[in-house]
Amino acid sequence: MRNFLQAFLVFLCWAALAYFMNSTSDKEVMNESPTLKMKPTSTVSTTTVDNTKIKTDTDSTKMTAGQSEKKAEVKISNKETSSSPKPFRFKHKFITHNEHGRVLFPKEFSYFKDSIYQFLNTHQDREILIETLYLTDGRYKETEGLGMARAQYLKEKLIRNGVNPLRIKTQTKGAVFEYDPEGYYAEGVQVLHRGYSSKTRTELGNNLQKQVWQPTVSKDKIIADNALNAYVCEVAAYLKQHPEKQLIITGHTFSSGIAEADMEKGLKLANAMADVFKSRGVQPSQIKTLTKGASEPLVANNKRTKKKNKRIEIVIN
Numbered sequence: 563m564r565n566f567l568q569a570f571l572v573f574l575c576w577a578a579l580a581y582f583m584n585s586t587s588d589k590e591v592m593n594e595s596p597t598l599k600m601k602p603t604s605t606v607s608t609t610t611v612d613n614t615k616i617k618t619d620t621d622s623t624k625m626t627a628g629q630s631e632k633k634a635e636v637k638i639s640n641k642e643t644s645s646s647p648k649p650f651r652f653k654h655k656f657i658t659h660n661e662h663g664r665v666l667f668p669k670e671f672s673y674f675k676d677s678i679y680q681f682l683n684t685h686q687d688r689e690i691l692i693e694t695l696y697l698t699d700g701r702y703k704e705t706e707g708l709g710m711a712r713a714q715y716l717k718e719k720l721i722r723n724g725v726n727p728l729r730i731k732t733q734t735k736g737a738v739f740e741y742d743p744e745g746y747y748a749e750g751v752q753v754l755h756r757g758y759s760s761k762t763r764t765e766l767g768n769n770l771q772k773q774v775w776q777p778t779v780s781k782d783k784i785i786a787d788n789a790l791n792a793y794v795c796e797v798a799a800y801l802k803q804h805p806e807k808q809l810i811i812t813g814h815t816f817s818s819g820i821a822e823a824d825m826e827k828g829l830k831l832a833n834a835m836a837d838v839f840k841s842r843g844v845q846p847s848q849i850k851t852l853t854k855g856a857s858e859p860l861v862a863n864n865k866r867t868k869k870k871n872k873r874i875e876i877v878i879n
Contacts, residue, residue, distance in 0.1 A: 647691050647754035650678070656716070656751035658694070660702045660741050663711025665694075665751055674753070675723040681755065682729055683792060686799035688755045689729045689762060692716050695750040698736035709734030712751065724788025726796065728765050770800055776873045777835075784834045797878070798842040809849045811835050812875040816868035817856035828853030835874045 654671035667674070678690060696709035713732035721727050741747045758766070773793065778785040786794065801807055813831030815824050832851035839849060861867040 647756040649752055649754045650674075650681075652677075652753075655748045656753075658712055658747050658750040660697070660704065660745040660747075663708050663715060665712050665715050666746075675719060678720060678753065679723050679725055679788060679792070682725060683795045685755070686796060687757055689731060689758055690720070690725070691731045691733060691754040691756055693752045693754060694732075694734045695737045695739065695747075696734060697739065697741075699738050702741075706734055706736060709736070716751065716753070724792050726766075726769075726792055728762065728769055731762075766796065767800065770797055770878055772875075772877050774873050774875050775835075776870070779831065779834065782830050782834055784838050786838055790838075794838055794842050797876075798839065798844050800878070801844055801848050805845075805848070807848065807878055809839060809844065810852065810877045810879065811839075811849065812852040812854055812877075814854050814858060814871060814873045814875065815856055816859065816871040817863045821855060821857075824855035824857075825853050826855075828855045831872070831874055835876070 652671070652674055654668060654674075656671075657666040659666065682688065682690070692713045694709045694712040696706060696712075697704040710732060713734055717727070717730045717732055720730055739747060739749065770793075775790055775793075777787070777790055784790075797809065801809060811832045813828035813833075813835075815827040815831065818824055818827075829851065832853055836846075836849050836851050840846060856863070856871065859868075859871045860873070861870045863871065
């Protein structure tokens with residue numbers, strides 16, 4: 563009996579000890595995720611999107627253990643944020659300087675223009691967002707105008723490379739950051755892509771409806787530059803979504819003095835352009851070619867100006 567009582571007392575002691583240990587462990591787990599105060603690396607105060615001021619959320623100074631730090635979110639009242647912007651992952655970085663609105667990049671980084679151009683041609687449902695920063699702590703005379711100048715500088719680079727300007731949006735943010743001793747900063751520009759807003763989609767559709775081109779022609783073939791090639795890709799995507807639409811291509815030329823020959827030249831020009839659209843997937847049943855020959859000149863038919871009369875008119879209806 564004594565042995566039984568001793569064993570029972572030992573059991574009670576172990577049970578009490580186990581209960582105490584378990585209770586202490588629960589308290590430690592409850593206190594495992596304290597709120598940590600952190601000094602933000604940049605404090606966004608204002609945002610300008612395509613020259614329109616927008617309020618931004620700058621309360622990003624707290625985070626809990628185990629969470630990743632988040633950048634301040636831009637609150638935009640319109641529907642352009644319906645598709646979350648995704649950044650391009652370039653190997654190199656864009657550089658800004660505290661004395662001007664240009665954007666610098668090493669020569670080997672020139673590939674960014676072709677990368678974005680090709681991306682847009684193969685992703686017809688996306689547009690580009692160029693986002694820049696400008697300093698707001700008063701150490702330099704920087705304004706949102708300087709931030710927008712930096713975004714516009716890159717936009718012009720892309721336009722000259724053939725990108726449709728309607729597919730490039732710009733945005734700038736006021737922030738606090740550090741330039742290096744020589745005045746350079748390597749985190750002040752970001753290029754992202756996102757889905758269209760309904761407004762942009764409408765603008766793009768309207769822009770495609772009627773255009774006039776004067777492309778280079780060699781041996782009855784169109785030599786499409788980047789701008790024309792981008793337009794053709796956009797039209798091909800539009801017609802695929804609207805199979806009831808038709809592409810009407812009309813060729814014009816300057817006068818040779820023989821009306822019949824001019825009509826033939828105009829038709830060859832239209833057919834050459836039709837081949838470009840067919841090569842991008844436009845169905846032949848959606849293409850109609852016409853010629854006006856030299857019957858509708860834009861300028862006088864003399865040696866100095868007559869080449870301007872050689873053109874191709876494209877209409878979607």
